[in-house]
Structure formats: C-alpha cells, structure tokens
Amino acid sequence: MPSPASSSDTSSALYAERPEWKDVTPLPQYEDANPIAPIFYSEEYKDATDYFRGIVKTGEKSERVLELTESIIRLNPAHYSAWQYRYETLLAIKAPLDVELKLMDELAVSFLKTYQVWHHRRLLLMLTGNPGPELKFITESLKVDAKNYHTWSYRQWLLAFFNDDDLWAGELDFVDAMLVQDVRNNSAWHHRFFVVFQSGVREGETERGRIVRRELTYVKQNISLVPNNPSAWNYLRGILDFNNLPYSRVEDFVRPYAGTTTDGSTTDLVDLENPPPSTNAQLPCSAAIEFLADIHEKEGGKDRVLQAIALWRSLADEHDTIRKKYWEYRIREALKSVKE
Amino acid sequence: MAASSPSRRAPRPTPTDGFSTPSSITQAETEAILLQHIPSDADPKPILTKQAHMQFLVRNLVQGFPARYMSQDASQPWLLFWTIQSFSALQVGLDPGNKQRMIDKIMSAQHPDGGFGGGPGQAAHLLPTYASVCALAIVGRPGPGGGWDQIDRKKMYRFFMSLKQPDGSFLVAHHAEVDVRGIYCLLVTATLLDLLTPELVAGTASFIASCQTYEGGFASASQPYYAAIPAQSPAGEDFHAKSARLLETPRPPLGEAHGGYTFCALAAWVLLLPFREAEAGGRLPQIDVGKLLRWLVMMQGSEIELGGFKGRTNKLVDGCYSWWCGGAFAFLEALGVNGAAEGAPAGLPSGEEDEQREQWDEVDDTLFNRTALQEYILYAGQHPAGGLRDKPPKNADSYHTLYCLSGLSAAQHRVSPSEARRMQIHEAWVNRRSSVPGAVLSESKLPDQTRRKVFEEALAWAEDEGGSLVLGGADNRVNATHPLFNLTITHAEGLMAYFYGQSLPPRTRLGKSTGKA
Known part of the structure; x- marks a missing residue:
C-alpha cells in the first residue's frame, strides 16, 4: 500500500551528469509526453530509472549496474524489476555475496515492509547455503516490528528449507521470549505451531503424547494469564484439531472461563492441569463460551446440543453481539442435525 | 459525525484482563480514536460523500499522483485499476478520450515476452498483469487501439508457464x-x-x-x-525438484x-x-470450510471497532479488509455454506433490534454484520477531504479508496452463484473460439466442455433480487461487484464473452441495472 518514499540524502550527482555513464542512453518512461495519471517523480528517481531502462535495453550486467540498482532501491524498494536485474547481475559478474548480504542487513531494517527485501535475502541464502547467522538477524529485526509478516515467513522458510537441527534447537525458547514480550502476538503463536506441529518431527520430539501435553500446559497457562486472548484459544483449538483430540479433553479447564466469577477461593489445591483465570480476568470470556458450546455440540445428543444452543444464544444476544448472524447460523445448523 | 454526543449504547472496550502488552496498547489507542467516530442516535444518517471521492479520484487521474506515490512506480497498472474500478463502484464512466489514454498507458506496460509489468520497461509480474487486464475490461474494447486485441495471449500463457x-x-x-x-x-x-x-x-x-x-x-x-533430494544437491535457486517427489x-x-x-x-x-x-x-x-468461516467472522471487529474488519488475529481493523474479508463471504456460498434462514426453526425469536434497522430484510442470510461494516466505512473510512482510508486519522489513498468501496459493495449487495443464470449461459453456449486475431491458443489444450464449464461457472454469479441492504438510504448505493474479479458483472461479461467467442443471454433482472451509470 502506498507509503511515502523515504527520501535518500545521498548527495551523489545525477547519472546524467556523470562522465562514466556517458555511454548509456537514458530511456524516458513514456514516448507520449502526456500520459494519464502521471506520478510526480523526484528528479533523482527519474534520472536513475531512465538509466535503468537504458541498461535493461542493452542487457549490460556489470559492477556499475549494482550501483544503479541500489540507487533505485533506496528510492523505491518496491521496484521489483531493479531487484530482479540486480540479482541477475550479481550472478553474472560473480559478485561477492557477503558484501551483498551486509548491504541487505542495512536495507532490511530501513524497508522492513517490502516483499523484495526479504525475498532477495532468500535468494542470497540459497546461494551461500549459510543460514547460521540469520536467526539472530531476524530476531533483531523483529524488535523493530514484532508482527512483520515477511520477517516471520522468512524465518519459517529458513528453518524449513535448511532443516538443520542446530537451527531448530533454539526455536521454542525464542517463541517463548516473544510471547513473554507480547502474549497477544499472533505471529509468535503461529510460529510456535509451525515449529511444534507442522514442520515435521525432529529427534527428541518423537514421543508425541508428551509434546501434546507440554503444549496443552503451555497454552492453558497463557490463557490463565490473559483469558481474553483469541490467539491463545486458536492455538488450543489447533493442538486438538491437529492431533485429532476431542475438545472435551479440556472441558474442565474451559468451564471456569465461561462463568462469570473468578472464583479462586473454592480450593487451595493448585491444579496444574487446569489453571484458573487470573484474578484480573474479565469474565465470562466469549472464546470460552464458544469453546464450551463446541464441546457440547460435538458430544452430541439432544441435551448437549440444547446446552450448546443456549451458549450460542448468549453470545448472539449479549457477549458477542457483532457476530449475531454467525451464532444464529450455528444454532440453525445444530438444530438441523438434531432433527436428522 | 458525532464527536461528543452520547452514543447509542456505550460499546465495551476490548477486555485486557488487566494485562497490558504492545498489542493491547495499540488496540486501546485505536479504540479511543474510533470511539469519536461512533454516531449517536441523534446523528443524521451517514452519507457516502460520492462527490468528494470522485474529486479525489479525478484529481489523481487528471493532475497526477503526488510524489509519495513514487513507491507505487512498480504498480502503475494498479493505480489505474484502483481508480477506474472505484469509478465503476460509484456508477461513473470515463469519457472516450481519457479511456483511450488509459488504454495506451496500460498497453505500454505489456512486456515483449508476455504479461504486464509495473510500467514501461519493467519486468512482467503477475500482479500488474491482473490489474492491467481488469482495467482493460473496464476501459478497453476490440479493434485497433482498443487494447483487447493487442493483449498477447500466447506469450502471456508462456509467461505463466515459465x-x-x-x-x-x-x-x-x-x-x-x-x-x-x-x-x-x-x-x-x-x-x-x-x-x-x-x-x-x-x-x-x-x-x-x-x-x-x-x-x-x-x-x-x-x-x-521433497523426498529423495540428493544430500549434496546445491540448493541453488534453479534447483527444480521435478524428479523428486x-x-x-x-x-x-x-x-x-x-x-x-x-x-x-x-x-x-x-x-x-x-x-x-x-x-x-x-x-x-x-x-476446512467450517474453520474458514469461523476465522472470517472472527476478523470482524466488535462494536467499539465499528464493525470494521481486521486482517489477522489480534491486529487492528483496516478499511481494506472490508473487501478482503467482507468480500470473501460470497465464496462460502459457492462452497456449500448456506446462511439462509429458510424456514427458521420455531422458537427462534427474530431479533427485535433488526426490525429497527431501515430496509432490513426479513430473511437476511449474510453471515457477517453487514450493517456494522457499512458503518465502519461510512463513519471511519471516509476522509473528510475525499477518498477512503485504512482508519482515522490516516490519509486517503487509491488502494484504500477502492477496497473500502468494494467492501461497502459487498456489504450492500448479495451476489451469489445463480443456478438459473448458469443454466441460461450453459444453454446459450456455442462451440466456437474467439475471433480475436491470432488468439487461438496452441490448438486447444482445453476441450470445449471444460471451457464451457469455466465460462458458465465464472459468469453464473448474480445479484439477488431484494437482497440488498443500503445503510443511510438509496443515495449511498454503490454498484454490485463480481466477487471473483472485483469488476462489475457487466464488465466481466463483456470481456469474457469476447474472449470466449460467446454471446450472452440478457440478464433478466428487474429494476436497477448494475454496470454503467
């Protein structure tokens, strides 16, 4: 989406004024002097892209092309053709890739939100085959933007593509640190799911029952801390769905969250399996009501379905009114199944 | 818009359980701003300021885009598509002279080896290819200089395969x-x-x-x-795992x-x-369609977020998701999710609240809150100076202008696959190819039967009679849009009929027509 192009203050002269570029014929963008809906380019940008078009036309791949494409990228990091041509040039002239990666370290931070910055890095990594230093770099850039989509998918790609035990080793601690910073960071929850369940089974994790128990405990504790956190509830659903476990397995845990009081006083026993809502919890938690209704529906039978319907009704009319249509849809569907 | 007047029902802030994190802090900041845009009962009906939005769009088209749009230099066909499809949503057409200028600009971005780039001399890319072809569906025509016959389909296909x-x-x-x-x-x-x-x-x-x-x-x-990748395989970019499973x-x-x-x-x-x-x-x-439906409905923000959509769990609402999420509901019907409350089971009280809404249908089978979404767009999505936006206090831009308007359209209209329309198109089909000069693809890789199916499925989408709900009155109506393409149905039909060499039976709709104004 449009965002102001950052103005580069590199004070180098225009390409048109530099003798070493004299042999290149700059190509203006439009033959028509008056195209509809023109963009008001800066002089610097127009100059660089005119020379870029000139270079593309002759097919030159040389050291100076790296300078030219860098100029364009700094002015407009979304110029994918400049990236593409730069990549081909790097290959053609066998440019040193460590230098290129160093430049990318800088550009990634400046232009975090562009696809190309991250993809270019990916291309370079496939060439160097050295993912080692990358995780630390990614962790650093997540400090700038903890939910950056490209950064997270780059990390996931790196792990999956190189699939190296040393890379995987620190991931759970890393996710945990991210969730400690912000337990509502859905990108981090997704990363956890990716690491634990979706990227294959690594050595030391073959005992899946233990892994599932570990994850259930982890997510329950986080729900206990902040009950109204849809990311954590989705993670809980994810664990159960992925492992074909019935939702009823966590019914005892869920129930207090669907109630109205934080009643921690009934017992002094600490039930590690079922951590209660925190004292500040704002109950009832609509995610818990929904979860409980799903348990009832899946257990089946007229009574349970009616209990589910009562819960959906309370969401539709009171606790989650914006989704009234959806809850009523669930009610209709459930009633159909009872009739059938 | 009512800044300080009492709101109809004080909406609940998103619960934080007394535990503040970066996400809940930005969420609360956003809610505080949106709260100022929530209308009170005393407020007049919301108005879609069509004139102001048209001025915003026309200014970009005629005078040009300000320098901050330099970041969109590799998306020039998008700037044109966002603009011209916004015109279509607002029921406005373009004069022939400017249409021609637009065609010429789009065609200058066609790559010599097929596909379209972000501008002249730029590499071909799938995204501007979509934007170019859809913009041509609106402004182009057959014949010399019209764009349609100058699309190099053979090369485009080769580009796709590459x-x-x-x-x-x-x-x-x-x-x-x-x-x-x-x-x-x-x-x-x-x-x-x-x-x-x-x-x-x-x-x-x-x-x-x-x-x-x-x-x-x-x-x-x-x-x-992949299975059986040789351990020593250089993991270069050109590695193709064609032999690997x-x-x-x-x-x-x-x-x-x-x-x-x-x-x-x-x-x-x-x-x-x-x-x-x-x-x-x-x-x-x-x-998993059930899970998908659940996720989509969960993306709708609550009352304090004015019912706008967010793009991910625990992120902020943004006007563009009015289309990306709101517009996606239409597909659920094609996948067998039927929200219709036909013969609503006894004992289900119809919501009293609904009856207070003007023009609320007796049977509204939309699965998201279409009234609330319209409120988000009308109260928070419109920039006072014209154009639409992510959220206040941000500026308007072309991208958000189109996707807020498209989302508004998705909330106002119900467009779904119509079996009656599909049959009509099916029966009118003739086994022939387009007369586009030199356009026949390597002598059909595709049997006519499949072409026919693609054609009729794509064009069976029709607006449901009586299914529209326009908040704020008829003046706020925008055109219906085809859920798959984000073109009006008229424009999609025009382009497809030409390229498939078909003539379409007229749509037998009563009343208002979609398409050109």
Whole structure:
C-alpha cells in the first residue's frame, strides 16, 4: 500500500551528469509526453530509472549496474524489476555475496515492509547455503516490528528449507521470549505451531503424547494469564484439531472461563492441569463460551446440543453481539442435525 | 459525525484482563480514536460523500499522483485499476478520450515476452498483469487501439508457464517470491482471457489447500518438502525438484492466517473448482470450510471497532479488509455454506433490534454484520477531504479508496452463484473460439466442455433480487461487484464473452441495472 518514499540524502550527482555513464542512453518512461495519471517523480528517481531502462535495453550486467540498482532501491524498494536485474547481475559478474548480504542487513531494517527485501535475502541464502547467522538477524529485526509478516515467513522458510537441527534447537525458547514480550502476538503463536506441529518431527520430539501435553500446559497457562486472548484459544483449538483430540479433553479447564466469577477461593489445591483465570480476568470470556458450546455440540445428543444452543444464544444476544448472524447460523445448523 | 454526543449504547472496550502488552496498547489507542467516530442516535444518517471521492479520484487521474506515490512506480497498472474500478463502484464512466489514454498507458506496460509489468520497461509480474487486464475490461474494447486485441495471449500463457513450480504454485515474477496473491491474479487473468488449461493449473489446488493454517484462514504460501533430494544437491535457486517427489506432509504454511491471502486463496480455490476433479493423483485436495468461516467472522471487529474488519488475529481493523474479508463471504456460498434462514426453526425469536434497522430484510442470510461494516466505512473510512482510508486519522489513498468501496459493495449487495443464470449461459453456449486475431491458443489444450464449464461457472454469479441492504438510504448505493474479479458483472461479461467467442443471454433482472451509470 502506498507509503511515502523515504527520501535518500545521498548527495551523489545525477547519472546524467556523470562522465562514466556517458555511454548509456537514458530511456524516458513514456514516448507520449502526456500520459494519464502521471506520478510526480523526484528528479533523482527519474534520472536513475531512465538509466535503468537504458541498461535493461542493452542487457549490460556489470559492477556499475549494482550501483544503479541500489540507487533505485533506496528510492523505491518496491521496484521489483531493479531487484530482479540486480540479482541477475550479481550472478553474472560473480559478485561477492557477503558484501551483498551486509548491504541487505542495512536495507532490511530501513524497508522492513517490502516483499523484495526479504525475498532477495532468500535468494542470497540459497546461494551461500549459510543460514547460521540469520536467526539472530531476524530476531533483531523483529524488535523493530514484532508482527512483520515477511520477517516471520522468512524465518519459517529458513528453518524449513535448511532443516538443520542446530537451527531448530533454539526455536521454542525464542517463541517463548516473544510471547513473554507480547502474549497477544499472533505471529509468535503461529510460529510456535509451525515449529511444534507442522514442520515435521525432529529427534527428541518423537514421543508425541508428551509434546501434546507440554503444549496443552503451555497454552492453558497463557490463557490463565490473559483469558481474553483469541490467539491463545486458536492455538488450543489447533493442538486438538491437529492431533485429532476431542475438545472435551479440556472441558474442565474451559468451564471456569465461561462463568462469570473468578472464583479462586473454592480450593487451595493448585491444579496444574487446569489453571484458573487470573484474578484480573474479565469474565465470562466469549472464546470460552464458544469453546464450551463446541464441546457440547460435538458430544452430541439432544441435551448437549440444547446446552450448546443456549451458549450460542448468549453470545448472539449479549457477549458477542457483532457476530449475531454467525451464532444464529450455528444454532440453525445444530438444530438441523438434531432433527436428522 | 458525532464527536461528543452520547452514543447509542456505550460499546465495551476490548477486555485486557488487566494485562497490558504492545498489542493491547495499540488496540486501546485505536479504540479511543474510533470511539469519536461512533454516531449517536441523534446523528443524521451517514452519507457516502460520492462527490468528494470522485474529486479525489479525478484529481489523481487528471493532475497526477503526488510524489509519495513514487513507491507505487512498480504498480502503475494498479493505480489505474484502483481508480477506474472505484469509478465503476460509484456508477461513473470515463469519457472516450481519457479511456483511450488509459488504454495506451496500460498497453505500454505489456512486456515483449508476455504479461504486464509495473510500467514501461519493467519486468512482467503477475500482479500488474491482473490489474492491467481488469482495467482493460473496464476501459478497453476490440479493434485497433482498443487494447483487447493487442493483449498477447500466447506469450502471456508462456509467461505463466515459465513461473510454474513443482508444488503447483507460481512465482509472481522471474526470480521472485511465491504467494497466493500471484496465483489469484494469474487465475483471474487466465479465466477472463480463456487461457485456463489443466496443464497450467495442475497441482495448484493442492498448493492452495496447503496454505490453510490451524486458525482457518490462509497464509501467503507453503513450504514444499521433497523426498529423495540428493544430500549434496546445491540448493541453488534453479534447483527444480521435478524428479523428486513432493511430500504430502509436512507442507507447512509460511506465515499466519491473513485477510488478503485468504481472499486470494479462496477465490483461487473457487476458480479451480471446474478442474478439481481432474487433479492428478486421484486424491482430491480439501479445505476446512467450517474453520474458514469461523476465522472470517472472527476478523470482524466488535462494536467499539465499528464493525470494521481486521486482517489477522489480534491486529487492528483496516478499511481494506472490508473487501478482503467482507468480500470473501460470497465464496462460502459457492462452497456449500448456506446462511439462509429458510424456514427458521420455531422458537427462534427474530431479533427485535433488526426490525429497527431501515430496509432490513426479513430473511437476511449474510453471515457477517453487514450493517456494522457499512458503518465502519461510512463513519471511519471516509476522509473528510475525499477518498477512503485504512482508519482515522490516516490519509486517503487509491488502494484504500477502492477496497473500502468494494467492501461497502459487498456489504450492500448479495451476489451469489445463480443456478438459473448458469443454466441460461450453459444453454446459450456455442462451440466456437474467439475471433480475436491470432488468439487461438496452441490448438486447444482445453476441450470445449471444460471451457464451457469455466465460462458458465465464472459468469453464473448474480445479484439477488431484494437482497440488498443500503445503510443511510438509496443515495449511498454503490454498484454490485463480481466477487471473483472485483469488476462489475457487466464488465466481466463483456470481456469474457469476447474472449470466449460467446454471446450472452440478457440478464433478466428487474429494476436497477448494475454496470454503467
């Protein structure tokens, strides 16, 4: 989406004024002097892209092309053709890739939100085959933007593509640190799911029952801390769905969250399996009501379905009114199944 | 807009459980701003300030885009598409002179080796290819200089095939990334221009399915794993695992469920339905529609967020997701989710609140809150100086202007696959190809039967009579839009009829017409 192009203050002269570029014929963008809906380019940008078009036309791949494409990228990091041509040039002239990666370290931070910055890095990594230093770099850039989509998918790609035990080793601690910073960071929850369940089974994790128990405990504790956190509830659903476990397995845990009081006083026993809502919890938690209704529906039978319907009704009319249509849809569907 | 007047019902802030984190802090800041845009009962009806938005659009078109749009230099066909499709939504056409200038500009971005780039001299890329072809559907025409006959379909097809990956996905451009936006753009273009073949889409539905995350929405891409990759294989970019076997699992999504990717994946999935049975390997790829529906409804913000949509769990609402999420509901119907309360079971009180809403239908089978979404767009999405936006206090831009208007359209109208319309088109079909000069693709890789199916499925979408709900009165109405293409149905029909060499039976709708104003 449009965002102001950052103005580069590199004070180098225009390409048109530099003798070493004299042999290149700059190509203006439009033959028509008056195209509809023109963009008001800066002089610097127009100059660089005119020379870029000139270079593309002759097919030159040389050291100076790296300078030219860098100029364009700094002015407009979304110029994918400049990236593409730069990549081909790097290959053609066998440019040193460590230098290129160093430049990318800088550009990634400046232009975090562009696809190309991250993809270019990916291309370079496939060439160097050295993912080692990358995780630390990614962790650093997540400090700038903890939910950056490209950064997270780059990390996931790196792990999956190189699939190296040393890379995987620190991931759970890393996710945990991210969730400690912000337990509502859905990108981090997704990363956890990716690491634990979706990227294959690594050595030391073959005992899946233990892994599932570990994850259930982890997510329950986080729900206990902040009950109204849809990311954590989705993670809980994810664990159960992925492992074909019935939702009823966590019914005892869920129930207090669907109630109205934080009643921690009934017992002094600490039930590690079922951590209660925190004292500040704002109950009832609509995610818990929904979860409980799903348990009832899946257990089946007229009574349970009616209990589910009562819960959906309370969401539709009171606790989650914006989704009234959806809850009523669930009610209709459930009633159909009872009739059938 | 009512800044300080009492609101109809003080909406609840999103609960934080007394535990503040960066997410809850930005959420609370956003809610505080949105709260100022919530109307009170005393407020007059919300108005879509069409004039102001047209001025914003026309200014960009005629005077040009200010320097901050330099970041969109590689998206010039998009700037044109966002602008001209916003015109269509606002029921405005363009004069012939400016149409021609637009055609000329778009055609200058066609790459000599096929496909369209972000501008003249730029590499071909799937995204501007979609934007170019859709803009041409609106402003172009057959004949010399009209654009339609100058699209090089043979080369475009070759360009598409050159991007194809062994896991059924496509790069968005040479040496570029794989993601479902590109696949959506490719499939729309190929559908519109009669370029879909089994060869082109082999494995693509499986790829799409693998992008669904545990939350129910879709991610940008998935990571293929292959069996029997030689250990010493240089992992270079040109490594093609053609000889290696793609593993069914693991095939993890890269990135979390996201509104934009979900729209693209879902539309792609629907566009691929005519090919689904032909998918090699026998096993039909599946997606979890129930989970998807749940995720989509959960993206709608609550009352304090004015019912706008967010793009990911625990992120902020943004006007553009009015379309990417709000617009995606139309696909659920094509996938068998039927929200219709036909013969509502006894004992279900109809909401009293609903009856107070003007023009509320007796039976409204939309699964999201279409009234609330219209409120978000009208109260928070409109910039006072014209154009639409992400959220206040941000500026308007072309992208958000179109996707807020498209989202408004998705909330106002119900467009769904009509069996009656499909039959009409089916019966009118003749086995012939387009008369586009030199356009016949390598002597049909595609049997007429399949072309016919693609054609009739794509154009069976019709606006339901009486299914519209226009908040604020008829003056706020925007045109209906085709859920798959984001073109008016009239424009989609015009382009497809031409490229498939068909003539379409007239739509037998009563009353208002979609399409041109």
